Amino acid sequence: MKLKEIDSGIVANLIDENKEKLMYYAHILAKANARARLTGSDDPIEIFDVHVMDCAMALPLLPGNAWVVDVGTGGGLPGIVWAICRNDLSVVLLDSIRKKCELLSDMIQHLGLKNVQVCCGRVEEFALSNFERYDVAAARGVSHLGILLEYFSPLVKKGGRCLAFKGPRAFEELREFYGREGKLGWSGLEVWKYDLDERELFIFTWQKSRDAEMKLPRRVGIPEKRPWWR
Numbered sequence: 001m002k003l004k005e006i007d008s009g010i011v012a013n014l015i016d017e018n019k020e021k022l023m024y025y026a027h028i029l030a031k032a033n034a035r036a037r038l039t040g041s042d043d044p045i046e047i048f049d050v051h052v053m054d055c056a057m058a059l060p061l062l063p064g065n066a067w068v069v070d071v072g073t074g075g076g077l078p079g080i081v082w083a084i085c086r087n088d089l090s091v092v093l094l095d096s097i098r099k100k101c102e103l104l105s106d107m108i109q110h111l112g113l114k115n116v117q118v119c120c121g122r123v124e125e126f127a128l129s130n131f132e133r134y135d136v137a138a139a140r141g142v143s144h145l146g147i148l149l150e151y152f153s154p155l156v157k158k159g160g161r162c163l164a165f166k167g168p169r170a171f172e173e174l175r176e177f178y179g180r181e182g183k184l185g186w187s188g189l190e191v192w193k194y195d196l197d198e199r200e201l202f203i204f205t206w207q208k209s210r211d212a213e214m215k216l217p218r219r220v221g222i223p224e225k226r227p228w229w230r
């Protein structure tokens with residue numbers, strides 16, 4: 001499998017242009033972290049250097065004027081970073097935990113973001129009323145790669161894309177179902193590699209090229225209980 005390189009020049013420019021707002025986001029996320037566990041760190045500098053920078057790496061992969069859903073957004077990663085850097089995007093932040101959604105709404109107000117909406121619920125239920133509505137579905141730190149592909153499939157319109165942030169262990173996850181993801185309507189896997197904080201990280205993307213062969217979404221909890229590829 002050939003790994004592709006992210007255009008880090010585009011990323012650096014977008015970060016420079018929006019540095020003040022991204023830094024402010026890192027500060028309010030660190031503060032909100034004391035009220036609900038939203039991210040691994042309470043230090044705004046670390047949040048910026050590790051988490052904000054990581055999310056920004058995908059910016060060159062997002063098409064113009066896209067409707068994007070961030071599944072399992074937690075404290076708004078990657079969705080808030082993307083909305084700050086790209087005001088052409090319309091971003092939905094989805095999370096199942098109400099407390100997190102309330103904090104996200106506060107953060108968005110403080111940041112004055114007009115291109116973001118917060119939705120509270122499980123992705124399996126959200127997909128029922130948002131069937132094939134998005135150009136891009138994305139997730140960071142949420143689930144097994146195969147399960148993410150099932151979550152994403154009913155959300156993304158044909159011709160759209162999904163995108164998963166992953167560490168090196170994702171290649172083991174990929175091996176479990178590789179070559180069979182057409183069953184969910186996905187094709188054209190691309191793996192983008194980048195280095196951050198002395199770690200090798202990856203973004204996995206597929207294209208939605210046709211209808212899934214199974215009825216989706218399945219009921220809450222079923223994607224994990226009965227993985228589609230087993």
Ligand SMILES: C[S@@+](CC[C@H](N)C(=O)[O-])C[C@H]1O[C@@H](n2cnc3c(N)ncnc32)[C@H](O)[C@@H]1O
Pocket residue numbers: 038039071072073074075076077078094095096097100121122123124139140141142
């Ligand atoms: C480990 S956190 C990652 C948060 C964020 N994406 C990040 O990179 O920091 C996973 C989040 O996914 C949410 N989540 C897990 N399963 C979900 C589901 N089925 N539907 C909606 N949200 C889900 C959890 O509530 C949690 O906030």
